[in-house]
């Protein structure tokens with residue numbers, strides 16, 4: 001028997017990718033519903049060869065579903081996820097609303113799958129920030145062997161991480177540059193076409209951004225609070241695929257060869273690291289792929305026990321939709337969700 005699944009935010013970047021991946025992975029779906037805002041009532045989205053018509057969240061009966069894959073804003077999730085959880089469905093949420101709630105597990109299945117056991121506290125599970133997801137997939141297996149002391153990250157984040165409007169803005173501005181039209185920024189604080197912006201989210205009092213703070217807070221919650229992590233998050237004119245330059249300082253010695261072997265055998269990681277032109281992965285190549293790609297593994301000679309790596313992944317997949325569906329699979333494998341009987 002399959003499950004009754006609702007995708008909330010089904011018209012968005014992440015929601016559409018969820019529908020693709022549910023079908024690709026042959027997720028045991030008995031019935032599936034696409035849900036979005038009132039303005040999207042009747043909008044068509046695809047699930048395999050089926051066409052789904054979006055329903056208004058305000059009118060949707062969540063008591064008839066088993067799993068809700070939620071990909072809407074944090075404010076919206078704060079209001080709706082507890083109501084849906086109380087109605088008996090389990091919510092897997094992509095927003096930042098619940099990630100640091102002590103009663104909500106924050107999960108990347110390759111890193112901390114056992115945390116699903118805590119899901120029953122609120123019937124909500126949080127998916128991490130897209131940049132954190134791919135980072136922890138790479139860090140955890142190395143931490144298990146040589147204990148990470150400090151990490152310095154620079155991100156190169158694609159515009160799809162900022163939703164549909166982010167993609168539209170890069171597309172429109174790029175065309176406008178060629179046709180000498182207006183390139184006024186709307187979604188991003190400065191022009192993103194042919195530019196990079198060292199700012200994502202909102203400023204905190206300490207000068208970091210909330211996007212940057214998410215990366216250390218979520219890494220602490222999922223791997224180890226003793227890891228010192230500092231980061232600069234940068235938006236780049238790439239449609240899909242986040243990249244990260246990661247400098248890692250370990251407590252114990254670890255060679256490049258050891259790290260390469262560990263990462264080659266680690267779940268979710270794929271090492272492509274040849275010392276020849278093109279022997280590394282770029283975001284363009286990771287689109288539509290599930291893996292977290294690791295390239296440019298080398299020693300950092302400026303610290304004791306230091307390594308540098310380059311980490312690339314599809315932010316709409318491992319950073320959001322794929323991770324959420326892998327969490328749902330974890331729940332099924334551990335028998336932590338029951339399929340409701342379909343009403344006669």
Ligand SMILES: NC(=O)c1ccc[n+]([C@@H]2O[C@H](COP(=O)([O-])OP(=O)(O)OC[C@H]3O[C@@H](n4cnc5c(N)ncnc54)[C@H](OP(=O)(O)O)[C@@H]3O)[C@@H](O)[C@H]2O)c1
Nearest residue numbers: 009011012013014036037040071072094095161163164320
């Ligand atoms: N993109 C990424 O790489 C990524 C990664 C990790 C996490 N996330 C998080 O995932 C969430 C969704 O991101 P996204 O990139 O998919 O955004 P998006 O493309 O802008 O889509 C937003 C979705 O939310 C729906 N929505 C907005 N207001 C609503 C309302 N009042 N009632 C019901 N539905 C409403 C929209 O439906 P309408 O079309 O009807 O407005 C749309 O389906 C965000 O919290 C984001 O931070 C994104």
